[in-house]
Amino acid sequence: MADFGGAELDAFRTEVRAWLEANYPPELRDANAKTDPEAIWGGRPFEGSDDPQIVWMRRVAEKGWTAPAWPKEYGGGGLSPQQARVLAEELAAGRYRQPLASFGVWMLGPVLLEYANEEQKREHLPKIINGQIRWCQAYSEPGAGSDLAGLQTKCEDKGDHWLINGSKVWTSYADKADWCFCLVRTDTTKKHEGISFVLIDMKTPGVETRPIPLISGESPFCETFFTDVKVPKGNLVGRVNGGWEIAKRLLQYERQNISAGFGEGGSAGGAAGDLGKIAKQYVGVDENGRIEDGDLRARITANKMNFAALRQTIARSAAESKAGNGPSAATSIIKYAAAEFAKERSELMVETMGHQGLGWSGEGYEPAEILAVRGWLRTKANSIEGGTSEINLNVIAKRVLGLPDPK
Numbered sequence: 001m002a003d004f005g006g007a008e009l010d011a012f013r014t015e016v017r018a019w020l021e022a023n024y025p026p027e028l029r030d031a032n033a034k035t036d037p038e039a040i041w042g043g044r045p046f047e048g049s050d051d052p053q054i055v056w057m058r059r060v061a062e063k064g065w066t067a068p069a070w071p072k073e074y075g076g077g078g079l080s081p082q083q084a085r086v087l088a089e090e091l092a093a094g095r096y097r098q099p100l101a102s103f104g105v106w107m108l109g110p111v112l113l114e115y116a117n118e119e120q121k122r123e124h125l126p127k128i129i130n131g132q133i134r135w136c137q138a139y140s141e142p143g144a145g146s147d148l149a150g151l152q153t154k155c156e157d158k159g160d161h162w163l164i165n166g167s168k169v170w171t172s173y174a175d176k177a178d179w180c181f182c183l184v185r186t187d188t189t190k191k192h193e194g195i196s197f198v199l200i201d202m203k204t205p206g207v208e209t210r211p212i213p214l215i216s217g218e219s220p221f222c223e224t225f226f227t228d229v230k231v232p233k234g235n236l237v238g239r240v241n242g243g244w245e246i247a248k249r250l251l252q253y254e255r256q257n258i259s260a261g262f263g264e265g266g267s268a269g270g271a272a273g274d275l276g277k278i279a280k281q282y283v284g285v286d287e288n289g290r291i292e293d294g295d296l297r298a299r300i301t302a303n304k305m306n307f308a309a310l311r312q313t314i315a316r317s318a319a320e321s322k323a324g325n326g327p328s329a330a331t332s333i334i335k336y337a338a339a340e341f342a343k344e345r346s347e348l349m350v351e352t353m354g355h356q357g358l359g360w361s362g363e364g365y366e367p368a369e370i371l372a373v374r375g376w377l378r379t380k381a382n383s384i385e386g387g388t389s390e391i392n393l394n395v396i397a398k399r400v401l402g403l404p405d406p407k
Helices: 006-023 052-062 081-093 103-115 118-129 243-260 275-283 294-323 331-358 367-381 389-400
Strands: 135-138 154-157 161-168 179-185 195-201 207-211 222-232
Touching (some): 006 081, 103 118, 103 243, 154 179, 161 195, 243 331, 275 294, 331 389
Parallel strands (some): 135 179
Antiparallel strands (some): 179 195
8 A cells, every 4th residue: 555645645634534523423422322332342242233333333344444454355444554543543533432342453353464365364354344253362271371382272183173172261251252263282292383273153062151250340351161162174274383473473463452552541540530630639739730749749740751652652663563564572562561551550540549549339439439449450460461571571582682591
């Protein structure tokens, strides 16, 4: 896709702004509009739904703008990096709801474009773009979390199909997903070179999911069990025993996406609101209108500056990714820093609110106060998901800094 100059880009911006204004469902302009919270993820349960969020998703998907930079031949928008950036800017400026949240768009789709055969691309990419199928990621196992290559879920070649037995853990939204992309062991004699990457319909007999309760009171995670699950041979992506390369590539996209959600107003520790404004409310202000506690003011300022620098780094990394061959090992730097900053912000939020930041439920606590303490607990997972901070530091040492393995 050729680059676009200033005049062409201005014309495209005008076109985008007009289209968004004309096609955004009026019901969604009401912040209290009734819509199923799961609708933003799409999937089989919403086939034929007239939920305003689904209507919005379908309209954007028809333009290919749920995956704006993907090739048009698979239903994507075919936009240049500059055009895709303009679209994102206009969606944010107009405060439009996100049309589709999708592990398919963020993680699976990019690796399918890179590794899948043509039949697999034409089968799965349009359904991802249109929000028809909701995907989950089946990587970690009870005995193979940080050491992901130690996974033991067995995949046997039965001639006309694969037979899968084993279990996964921390499978986000597995109980709501239609399909999963899964790492399996196809060779027990080799570690990294014995892993393959397969796609599994969650309705297949033998697939079972069980939600895992979390300390924060929410449970997006599940255990997933595979018992004599038969998978078509055509569902293996890439070559047999070549899944580790795909797995690493997908993790780069996952870390890039997780990091993008750590902005100042993002859900990772910032959902309770702007930290500076909240501190002024609870701690008070001095004669100059600044947060009265000087030490707290300095720590909040440093955290906000770190997030501002992080957002610029994420934007630069995204631009480099689109201009090159996808994300690099540098995503581990961003993911590590983002997790640390998010945890720090949540701790500052609870500290700022004092005893009011320790409320769990009931009278005497505002919704933002309850959100703050639950958010603080949730950020403890930021340094685990998408690769633990320890694993990311190892990646940085080896792949970015080029340091040798310890003797």
